Amino acid sequence: MKRFILLGFTHAVALAIGFGAGVFFLPILTAEDAPDAAVLEQAAKTAQYSATLTRDLRGSDSLHWGEGTISVSGVSISHQGELAPGPDYKVYLAREFVEDEAGFQALKADAALIGDVKSFDGFLLDVPEGLNVDEYTTVVVWCETFGEFITAGRYR
Numbered sequence: 487m488k489r490f491i492l493l494g495f496t497h498a499v500a501l502a503i504g505f506g507a508g509v510f511f512l513p514i515l516t517a518e519d520a521p522d523a524a525v526l527e528q529a530a531k532t533a534q535y536s537a538t539l540t541r542d543l544r545g546s547d548s549l550h551w552g553e554g555t556i557s558v559s560g561v562s563i564s565h566q567g568e569l570a571p572g573p574d575y576k577v578y579l580a581r582e583f584v585e586d587e588a589g590f591q592a593l594k595a596d597a598a599l600i601g602d603v604k605s606f607d608g609f610l611l612d613v614p615e616g617l618n619v620d621e622y623t624t625v626v627v628w629c630e631t632f633g634e635f636i637t638a639g640r641y642r
Contacts, residue, residue, distance in 0.1 A: 520608035521564075529564035529610055533557035537625060537639030539567060545586030545635035552637030554608075556625045560618075563600055563625060564610045574631040575603035577611055579622035583640040590626055590635055598622065 520526075530536065539552040546552070554567010563577060578597040584590045590597070601611040613619060620642075627636040 518604040520605040521610045523566075523608070526564050526566050526608050526610060529559070529562050530555065530557040530566060533559040533562075533564070535559075535619070535641035537641040539565075539627075539637045539639045541637075543585040543635075543637060545584075545589070546637055550629070550634050550636050552627055556639045556641065558619050558625065558641045559613070561613055562610060563613060564608070566608050569603065569606045569627060569636060571606045572629050572632075572634070572636070574629055575636060576628050576630050577601055577603060577609075578626045578628060579617075579619065580624045580626050580638075581622055583624045584626060584638055585635070587633060587635045590628060590638075591633070594628075597626065603627065 535558040537556045537558070539554050539556060541551040541553055550570055550572070552565075552567065552569045554565055557564045557566075569575065577600040578590075578594070579600060580590070580593055580597045582593060584593065598614070598617055600613060603609050623642050624638055624640045626638045628634070629636055
């Protein structure tokens with residue numbers, strides 16, 4: 487009987503480790519290639535605003551972080567830098583600067599969804615037609631699946 491309990495426990499632990507590794511590595515394995523550096527640089531040059539992403543925000547930690555530069559124009563939002571890999575990242579524009587989950591959840595209903603992040607070493611997203619970036623102040627990267635704050639940068 488003890489042997490079956492031990493086997494059940496060890497198999498459950500192995501399953502949990504495998505699941506955790508899958509959650510971590512699957513986004514890395516399925517990530518798209520980042521846009522070409524020249525394309526990101528051109529988007530940054532034509533942007534009206536920019537913000538710096540840092541790892542030292544209250545809601546960021548060793549698994550949820552971003553660094554680099556976000557550039558915002560009326561037609562696109564580009565990122566030159568790195569994001570911690572993870573599933574289901576979304577970019578939002580917010581009217582107030584936030585730096586953790588609670589802060590973003592409090593204003594998420596009024597935030598504007600820009601699009602999905604498909605690469606972790608730079609991205610370029612189109613701003614939805616009719617959205618005025620001047621009405622917002624902050625870019626937020628959010629993990630939709632797990633409700634996790636990744637990073638944010640105030641651009642104005």
